[in-house]
Amino acid sequence: MRYRKFISRTLKIVVSLGLITFLVVKISPGKLAYNLRRIEPAYLVLAVVVFFISNLLGSLQWHQLLRATGIVLPFSCTFRLYFKGLFFNNFLPANVGGDAVKIYDVSRTGNDPYKVFSVTLLDRVIGITGLCILAVVSSILLMPYGSVANLELYFTIFAVCILSIILLVSSKRLSRWIRTLFGRVRIWSMGERFDMIFDHLGDFKGKKTLLVRLMMLALSVQFLRVTTHILVGYSLGIEMTVVNLICFFVFIPLLGLIMVLPISINGLGIREGAGILLFTEIGFLEEQALLMEFITYAVMVAVSIIGGIFFIQRSFKGD
Numbered sequence: 001m002r003y004r005k006f007i008s009r010t011l012k013i014v015v016s017l018g019l020i021t022f023l024v025v026k027i028s029p030g031k032l033a034y035n036l037r038r039i040e041p042a043y044l045v046l047a048v049v050v051f052f053i054s055n056l057l058g059s060l061q062w063h064q065l066l067r068a069t070g071i072v073l074p075f076s077c078t079f080r081l082y083f084k085g086l087f088f089n090n091f092l093p094a095n096v097g098g099d100a101v102k103i104y105d106v107s108r109t110g111n112d113p114y115k116v117f118s119v120t121l122l123d124r125v126i127g128i129t130g131l132c133i134l135a136v137v138s139s140i141l142l143m144p145y146g147s148v149a150n151l152e153l154y155f156t157i158f159a160v161c162i163l164s165i166i167l168l169v170s171s172k173r174l175s176r177w178i179r180t181l182f183g184r185v186r187i188w189s190m191g192e193r194f195d196m197i198f199d200h201l202g203d204f205k206g207k208k209t210l211l212v213r214l215m216m217l218a219l220s221v222q223f224l225r226v227t228t229h230i231l232v233g234y235s236l237g238i239e240m241t242v243v244n245l246i247c248f249f250v251f252i253p254l255l256g257l258i259m260v261l262p263i264s265i266n267g268l269g270i271r272e273g274a275g276i277l278l279f280t281e282i283g284f285l286e287e288q289a290l291l292m293e294f295i296t297y298a299v300m301v302a303v304s305i306i307g308g309i310f311f312i313q314r315s316f317k318g319d
Helices: 002-027 029-037 041-068 075-089 097-107 113-142 151-170 172-183 187-206 208-235 242-258 270-282 286-317
Strands: none
Touching: 002 029, 002 270, 002 286, 029 286, 041 075, 041 113, 041 208, 041 286, 075 097, 075 286, 097 113, 113 151, 113 208, 113 242, 151 242, 187 208, 208 242, 208 286, 242 270, 270 286
């Protein structure tokens, strides 16, 4: 099992490094270096601040979900655990490794791991829904301009994601069918485990006010994360029209969905390649699109170092 994990992790690293190397060579290191020399630091600093605030609000979203299920932790503790998860997300595949770290840490405080898993899963679903809502609204705003290729396809993808989540939440028949399907998995008592997770998720059906409030918070979080990309774009001196700015709220959610694929380390290489394909459609140069996505990733890593510090502190304390 460990051997398979080692091979899988190695392949993902090779994919990420291989794609980044290919893109750098294809575009030209000289062009990239020229754009890097023209960076405006003030916008980068602002991007770091905005991304930090988005994750501060993200930790508050997770904190409120935990409290709603009776898991009462000081916000300072939730903040530390959230940022530790953010740190590990940047170095593990599919951008979900940090969730496992958060679940483990909260469970160590004596809480039901299935309840913590359910809360963290719901936190993810709310975040993805918020991102998709932003993308749908932005797609509608862009339609009169007719300047974005495949916009109808992008709109359909996000609309289907939102409708699927709504159906799953509102349809008792569909919920029962999915629960029955997962309940039939007998290996390692997985059916019983899924049953406990669904029980905990069901507790939120009567908390509509809370869920609406958290959805508004999620929209703010996702808006700020897209804004981080925009600020990095400005730091590179990219001139943007109103249409360009709205496109960010369609393209960045698309990149977020693509990054779910567990074929690289946190989407590194995949994100940059897809970003080039999308942003060159609206007039960005290849080198600008590549640097914008890679530098945004660097901003995310820089902010997540806070979580790395919390992790090191815990290690020294022997917790």
